[in-house]
Amino acid sequence: MASLSEEVLLVVKRVRQRKQDGTLYLMAERIAWGPEGKDRFTVSHLYADIRCQKISPDGKAKIQLQLVLHTGESTTFHFANESTALKDRDATKELLQQLLPKFKKKANKELEEKNRMLQEDPVLFQLYKDLVVSQVISAEEFWANRLSLNSVEHSLSNNNKQEVGISAAFLADIRPQTDGCNGLRYNLTTDIIESIFRTYPTVKQKYAENVPHNMTEKEFWTRFFQSHYFHRDRINTGLQDIFSECAKEDEKGLKSMVTQGVKNPMVDLLSLEDKTLDEGYGTATVPTTSNSSNKSLRENSNSAIIKRFNHHSAMVSKAYTPLDRHQILTSLFVAFQVKLQEAIEYDDLQGDSGRKTISLNLKKSDRYSHGPIPLQSQHYSTSQDIINSISIIQHEMRSYKPRLTQVMSSSAASSAITALSPGGVLMQGGGQQTINQLVPTDVQSELKHLYTAAGELLRHFWSCFPVSTPFLEEKLTGHLEEMLQAAYNKFQAWQMRRMMRKT
């Protein structure tokens, strides 16, 4: 077979595609199909290109699986092995279900990153427009160079990238709207769904189990909102409710969190008291054994609310707490010692032991300290310059001797002053009017774009040296020249236009 080097995860025989029998291969990075008896794949899709998979309903005679690509094309496989068709299909589906999200994320991440870069950097965006959209160079080439350029910074920012937390009120933000005919309509955004999944992993699990083969996404969320799980009196979840299991799981999770105990002994209420009173002593009322039974329903649901809030808040705060923080705290003994020391320290009595602070991590610190200011080139004179010039002037003034015999006439002097003052003859053309006022802005911006585009091309050009790989050589001899040519053309066109305008 063509690519034995690839890891084959699943092989399904007797799969039809376009009425042709063949074999379906699921590899580590792609799915492929080859017709019977031939040793090449006629169909091969990278997982990253696949948008989703669809399967035929259970009752149907043909057992099929359809792959929809990002481009909108689709490929349908028909599982033709009578006895095991359904099993084969399900196995494929399961595997795909596991594989697809991984690649989706990867693809999305890259896209997102590119998008972000383009949005953040208007110059780059323009460059992209100039070079890629006008097809001077391909998008891959453009990014190949860019991403690697940013990779250092990128990886750095990726490492301590702050994950965005979840709003504690995200459930409250889903405001139901009446749709006019006795129904409610909930608006869900991907953000909210993400929040729900992160806060309630059990729901996510349910989602993965049931969507898309048991119900549609919409149906799932409708059920979710109908479920008691979403509402406050969770204790009454019916059995038919798919979320009743979630509630139980949550309960279990809460319990396990509780039994894990707390790591900070200063807040552990259980070990707080050094109490030696035995049961039966003291004035405190004896807790009744039949506690839950004689509580009214209302009280029960009240305490359920409280429990739920605690759980919710704990989950929300857990969702954004990096895990390694907990690992730091594992050394219980040390943590306790530190806490004790902290508790007995008076910070105003200590010498200036620098308090540990988290430094502000800024990419562009000048932006932080100055605020947004228009970009302008300024000529700064150093203080040394100023001091020098002052001393020179002082020196000159000291040695200045008015030559009273050779003065101008007063009329000439006054006319010279008027000519030199703003609005005068001499002040019109000179330094006041710079080039950026002379040239219209659109021409300016166009010039700027051309300049950067040409610069980028040249950068590509020079980055090909030394020519170490055949790819680079090809790039250099082949299309780079074309590219430069394209740039020349562009420039020519612009020149022409300008000429035309001038004439």
Add this chain to the structure above:
Amino acid sequence: MLELKRTLDAKGHGVLEMPSGTGKTISLLSLIVAYHKAYPLEVTKLVYCSRTVPEIEKVVEELRKLMDYYAKQTGAKNDFLALALSSRKNLCIHPEVSSLRFGKEVDGKCHSLTASYIRAQHHSNPSQPVCQFYEQFDAVGRQVPIPPGIYNLDDLKDFGRRKGWCPYFLSRYAILHANIVVYSYHYLLDPKIADLVSKELTKKSVVVFDEAHNIDNVCIDSMSVNITRRTLDRCQTNVETLQNTISRIKETDAAKLREYRRLVEGLKEANVARETDMYLSNPVLPDEILQEAVPGSIRTAEHFVGFIKHFLEYLKARLRIHHVVQESAPQFLKDIYEKVCIDRKPLRFCAERLRSLLRTLEIADIADFSAITLISHFATLVSTYSKGFTIIIEPFEDRTPTIANPVLHFSCMDPSIAIKPVFGRFQSVIITSGTLSPLDIYPRILDFRPVTTASFTMTLARTCLCPLIVGRGNDQVAMTSKFETREDFAVIRNYGNLLLEMSAIVPDGIVAFFTSYIYMENIVASWYEQGILENIQRNKLIFIETQDAAETSMALEKYQEACENGRGAILLSVARGKVSEGIDFVHHFGRAVIMFGVPYVYTQSRILKARLEYLRDQFQIRENYFLTFDAMRHVAQCVGRAIQGKTDYGLMIFADKRYARADKRGKLPRWIQEHLTDGSLNLTIDETVQLAKYFLRQMAQPFRQEDQLGLSLLTLEQLQSEDMLQKIAQIAQQA
């Protein structure tokens, strides 16, 4: 310091109120240590009692700092021995035993490995498991004194591991010759334990009760007994076990019983190494214990068991009533004499008698016999004290009149009974806390005459606390948790709005206290229905205290986490709950405390009523006065949790218009009262928000050491200069 020195000089007792975080512990320690160094014969020992385990450890750490400073300044080697003592659970190093989670299990397991007869059996039968740590300690630990130093709980464990000695017994033994002992109240106040642990402490000790605002309740708890039907049932099985054991032993080993008979006949017990036998000691105070022979009617084992059986039947009959009975101890004794002919005298010996019986019968698992022990203690207590106790039998709970759940409360009403021997025995007893106001009430209810009572305030370079009384909502409806209006929709809504507004302006953590669990549950539910909680969640995470301690611990930890990482959180909690009494909310963990309502105790409880009556008759304290005092000390505790020192800052919001009244306000500690201006006595929510915003903005400014210098912080030069000292003296005069 001045007051403390006077107290020590006069060899009397003192009551000192000092705000938390101002160095209460360290000043007490440093003065008493210095006093001890100067007059080693006058003050030989310091017994420092605190309430919780972390507090105890904190004290020891502070002491360590002090001693390090001594060593640095004088260059002399430290010859002090200071140590902490805690329960077995916190000190055990036995690999199996210490892995148990609950204190009771640890105690029981430890006992089953170290009891004297178990060890005796081990001699003849080496397969009997014993605790090798205790064996080691018993073999050599007593001869070699523990080297001087400061031993915290962990240090003791380390030391124990190194030497292979049991830290618990080591520390129990070492407190006899230690200079400073730090442990929990119970070791001194509970006569059952004090007799075992603290019996041999010298008279020339100084005793400090820190965090003593609840000391009267500790005293009362240690002397009170509750008996339910379950207790009686378990006692019944205990009696049967005893009977069986006795008859079995009689058949096999008559000698053992003979030996035990000798013990009973007034012979002093041979003082063998019996410290490991953890039978609770006599529940009554040492001077009340009769030093005579056990009366003949219960001298033999069978007779005694029969006697207990009788008593048990009588109690069962008493619990079978359908109406509430309240009677005094003499009435009870009269009734028992008339009905079942039980005399007072044998009852008094019950506890002692049971102890010797259990010991002779060599019963391993003492935890099983807690029920019968409880009954015997009740018998001894009820026959010993004729005053200060009351017996209340309730056939059912007030809330559920249909479910029979009879309880016999034998309740102590006079805290001075338990603490009296402490005051009598030790030359100086200092009672101190951050909140002891009004100061005059403690000497009255504890019945002692202090040499000094003083309340100190904080010297502040900036007013870092901001008490505000919110009396009305924006709609002018009075805000109060008064019984008649507490279910009022408007009140609940206004409380919700207050919390919502505060959650929007206060950074990091907010702690809110309610008057009771039930009230909190109701309010939380109606806030949920009104959508207030959702809006609060937009600003902060919400955590709520529950009645389950483990769950609350988790919520607390998450709360601190959320404050720590800047998310901000709100903790809804209950005054008188576990959180309000043991957890400090330092700095950003509590930037604002909101007190919803006045936390009066549940006044319908019969025990409380009896106690109030007693207070009125015996100490001339009016009911209302005491109730308000009790409520306000809890309020002070709650709001004081947020301010831990002068670098800390926080809002204190009293959300009840009743706080504005002089009788409530006047009972707050002075350091809070003096910042309460007339202008902030009856604010609306809006006004509160304005004031709070202003306060928080001011406090958020950088606060440097230089700002405090000369005011609340002195350099060494300043401290030595004459002018400064005069100025300080002046301030102290004014205070």
